[in-house]
Amino acid sequence: MFSYYVNLALRSLRRNVVLTALMIAAIGVGIGASMTTLTVFRAMSGDPIPQKSHQLFAVQIGNWDPQNRRDYGREPDGLQPQLTYMDSMALMKSHAAARQTAMYVGGFALTPSNPELRPFQIQSRAAYTDFFPMFQVPFRYGAPWAAADDENHADVVVLSAELNDKVFGGANSVGKTLNLDGHDYRVVGVMEHWSPTPKFYDLNNNQFGKAEELYLPFTRAIDAQMPSWGNYNCSGDIGEPGWEGRLRSECVWFQYWAELPSAESAARYRSFLMNYASDLQRAGRFRWLPRTSLRDVREWMDYQQVVTNSARILVLVSFSFLFVCLLNAMGLMLAKIMGRAADIGVRRALGANRYAIFSQCLIEAGVIGLAGGLLGLVLTALGLWGLRVLLSEEVGRLTHMSVTDISIAVALSLTAALLAGLYPTWRAGQVQPAWQLKAQ
């Protein structure tokens, strides 16, 4: 019976090509617009590390006078999203979490061994070795540096796949050296391609940008005075001049993450942080009530308002557009079905019950939905291409459809078409056979 209805639906759709095309186009365009924006929105707000997002926590410590708030900033509670050097070091020394890392983004000038080539810039991240297992960084060659390298301020680096391709032609470069700002570093590992979107572990600096090209021990980067290329914030007291003064200042420029596998360990860490801040209050460094915060990945993304207003506006507009397309398809379907009232009357008179009419019309709507969905997918691909052309490279990185996005598109268009078909179909079921036959 189902295939017979599908057959009937196709015949009926062929009978009025213009109306059919209009309905498919309406649903297709609506799906195309809404899926284009939804894909970007999902990429912006999606969980970048779903296996562990509840075990990874960003740490905040209120080291600034809460009364001394600046007149901007996106943090609603006035806490700073980054830490000072002093606090980062104190927390690292305590080893209170299963894994932890302080980190910051900076850069070097790399001088190639071939004297013909000009030096070039590399964006680099200073971190502790826990960074790699914490954020599940995959390795192509070698491995993260050892914990001892952190303690010894060792001259070791881990390269991104892209940098390894660029400098070593993709070969296994473990054991080779790189000259960064006149100092040699030994390669201990090369990552597989890895670039979580959004870059949740450092949302302050280029949140949809690529992951850094090079990683080195935090302790070594501080020795090398690797300049911060990220957000560097001071309030009032900027400390003594020079690098040492910077390290002793209340300026915040380090991201700090802790891995806490269970709810108990998170609770313990929370009270550990509060104790730490209370001690500092007693010691006189904080002349205000101790404030700390621990947020997991999803909470952190909400707190840092990862999704831009532009993206929200686009989603709102495109879904309203889909709604208009739905109303449109509904009107057309109504016209089409009511135009066939006479046919329906004959079928009813010949013994078809309401249910049969109902399912026949609904299948017709479903066929339109599927066709509209396919058209919508093509238009979504086109729309995403358009976004890549029109928007910055950063946002362009968010324009790739996943399998989930495709299934959402198909499901959405089917639902849309069926919703649009529901009322016309119900009306079809209401057709009185006797009345229609008499009218003929």
Next chain:
Amino acid sequence: MEIRPILSAMRRNKVGAVLIALQMAVTLAILCNGLFIVEQRLSLSSRPSGLDEANVFILTNQWVGNPPDLKARTQADLAALRSLPGVVAATVTNSYPMSGGGSSEAVKLNPDQKEASATTALYLVDEQGLQAMGVKLIAGRNFNADEIPDKAGFDDQVPPTAAIITRVLAGKLFPGQSALGKTIYVQFQKHTVPIVGIVDRLQVPWVEGDSWAADFNDNSTIEPFHYFGGYYHYMIRTQPGQLASVIQAAEKQLYKLNRARVIEKSVPMLEARKIAYKDDRGLAIILVVVCAALLAVTAFGIVGLTSYWVAQRRRQIGIRRALGATRNAIIQYFQTENFMIAISGAAVGVALAVSLNLWMVSSFAMARLQTGYAFVGAAVVLLLGQAAVLWPAIKAASIPPALATRGGA
């Protein structure tokens, strides 16, 4: 035109009429909010930066390692750049408008103030700075060559000797009085800095639509320093038409002086503008496309549904024609019908548009919609309806009166 028969005919097609009216309402709401955002983003992205954009370019320089002779190297570079043919002026600077990177500082009028008087972007340039930027000095004077101390890196806490601020910042700090000769505390908050000049306009580095710096877009402070460090920008202004040739010569000349450096790319200010506003312009284009598609969908929906109504009423139309109605009367019938539907749709639409905007004001920090937009939107939707209904109406008018006598539908 008799309205009553139209109403009673509509009563038999209630759902169809409601569907069209609703479509028009939502279309109107999106249309005027969408175009309002487009207008805002476009005017945002055409704000002047204050620089002589057509003739200024930026050359970002990073030294390899931490050479001890940074000052000498920087001075040699500057001398070379200034002697290139076609160069009007050149300076070192820590940042530039539309770059997206720089320093924002609290400005205070006395050091014990808890709440800052204003937030400002800080630009550090030398005696050729104003000329290299091409900003317009509207009061006071430029920096003198003898009041420009050295500053080795942004952290170097050398007291600044003077400041030139923008007109907007001056108005914010000293409303109703001249800022010239007054003193402020900025950056390290340890030293008073006298204001020696006021420029008409100089934007902060962060200008794009979603920027966190939107509140102080025109608050800039220029301080005189011979600034040098591992990483900084040369800002170079050329004679008109010489930009491209100077860019080429400049990079070559600097590499000739010293190879141990990285020059990522020289960026003309017009290029920097394109990059800074790419997302705002992109959003505007996307919204225009969506609005156009929306109008098309709504128009075709009206065409489709009205055509169906015409087909349904062929016989009645034939009878009316046989009874003496002119073609125009038939066309007018459908136009009036559509007008009535559109008017109710537009009424709902205006309300929807305003509430949508109010919601966006509260959740996206959007500006309030000017009511003009809603009425222009309503007019557009009404005209759209009339245009869309024309073709089916003309088809209806061409139904021959003879149809009435033939009996069949």
